[in-house]
Amino acid sequence: MAKVVVTGKIPAGGLARLKAEHDVLAWESDEAISRTELLQMVSGADAIVSLLTEKIDGELLTASGPQLKSVSNVAVGYNNIDVPACEERGVLVTNTPGVLTEATADIAMALILMSTRRLGEGERVIRAQDPWQWGMFYMLGMGLQGRQLGIVGMGQIGIATARRAKAFGMNIAYTRRSPLEVDVAKDLDAKFMSMDELIESSDVLSLHCPYSPATHHLISENQLARMKPTAYLINTARGPIVDEQALVDALKAGQIAGVGLDVFEHEPKVNPGLLELDNAVLIPHLGSATVETRAAMADIAATNALAILAGKTAPNLVTS
Numbered sequence: 001m002a003k004v005v006v007t008g009k010i011p012a013g014g015l016a017r018l019k020a021e022h023d024v025l026a027w028e029s030d031e032a033i034s035r036t037e038l039l040q041m042v043s044g045a046d047a048i049v050s051l052l053t054e055k056i057d058g059e060l061l062t063a064s065g066p067q068l069k070s071v072s073n074v075a076v077g078y079n080n081i082d083v084p085a086c087e088e089r090g091v092l093v094t095n096t097p098g099v100l101t102e103a104t105a106d107i108a109m110a111l112i113l114m115s116t117r118r119l120g121e122g123e124r125v126i127r128a129q130d131p132w133q134w135g136m137f138y139m140l141g142m143g144l145q146g147r148q149l150g151i152v153g154m155g156q157i158g159i160a161t162a163r164r165a166k167a168f169g170m171n172i173a174y175t176r177r178s179p180l181e182v183d184v185a186k187d188l189d190a191k192f193m194s195m196d197e198l199i200e201s202s203d204v205l206s207l208h209c210p211y212s213p214a215t216h217h218l219i220s221e222n223q224l225a226r227m228k229p230t231a232y233l234i235n236t237a238r239g240p241i242v243d244e245q246a247l248v249d250a251l252k253a254g255q256i257a258g259v260g261l262d263v264f265e266h267e268p269k270v271n272p273g274l275l276e277l278d279n280a281v282l283i284p285h286l287g288s289a290t291v292e293t294r295a296a297m298a299d300i301a302a303t304n305a306l307a308i309l310a311g312k313t314a315p316n317l318v319t320s
């Protein structure tokens with residue numbers, strides 16, 4: 001039996017599968033594990049099943065010991081893991097692609113609707129019991145029909161978001177390393193653009209690229225200044241892709257019309273400037289937060305960890 005360390009609470013199905021085959025040490029509290037406790041807990045682990053809130057770096061790999069074979073993130077994004085440090089030590093890294101595509105695209109579409117139709121702002125008026133009355137010009141938003149949705153990073157989640165937006169009558173444009181396969185692009189009637197062209201021409205710009213040093217502050221002062229003043233920015237990917245202070249400044253200066261954020265640069269902290277702005281819709285990293293999706297994520301992470309411990313090829317390797 002191998003020692004498997006699970007660094008946070010995960011759905012029962014995935015945990016049970018790990019327990020059925022191995023000696024599992026799981027962090028059972030609702031509160032996130034402290035760094036000190038984490039470093040102690042991973043000592044002697046053969047496999048780690050990690051959450052995106054835990055930093056898996058050289059220090060942690062050393063604390064685990066040379067027997068460590070794998071780190072299986074219960075997330076599709078794995079920017080919390082120092083992949084080169086894992087590779088150096090021969091530790092395999094896996095993630096959970098596919099199963100959270102639809103849930104995350106739902107949240108991206110929800111943020112598009114919430115920000116363009118001022119739903120957070122409207123709800124706050126009702127909850128605050130502020131006086132209000134139907135009015136011809138009261139709380140007008142932007143209609144989506146015929147507007148351009150610009151997708152940065154047209155992978156699975158970007159495509160799923162584009163499908164939803166198309167059903168709302170939006171025109172789809174995107175940028176990514178290479179154009180989509182012809183049939184997918186044709187199905188979505190999606191136009192491939194350069195990043196600059198996309199930024200300048202989109203009515204809603206939605207971020208779906210992974211976070212890495214190359215995408216750090218991909219959207220900063222310069223890009224925000226080139227967006228249409230009537231445009232909205234949506235981020236369901238990772239917070240540090242956007243320079244949050246530059247975003248606050250741009251919103252305050254009226255350089256863009258609004259923003260919908262599911263992720264934050266210094267999560268769980270939120271830039272106080274955003275909290276003051278009615279045209280900022282802010283939700284707490286809910287992209288994959290459905291019962292079904294989280295169960296599937298835990299199940300896939302378990303499949304990956306169990307495969308590696310059994311000497312097989314894991315289905316979702318991000319290391320080679």
Ligand code: DGY
Nearest residue numbers: 074075076077287288
């Ligand atoms: C992921 O899996 O990367 C998501 O952000 C989790 O919600």
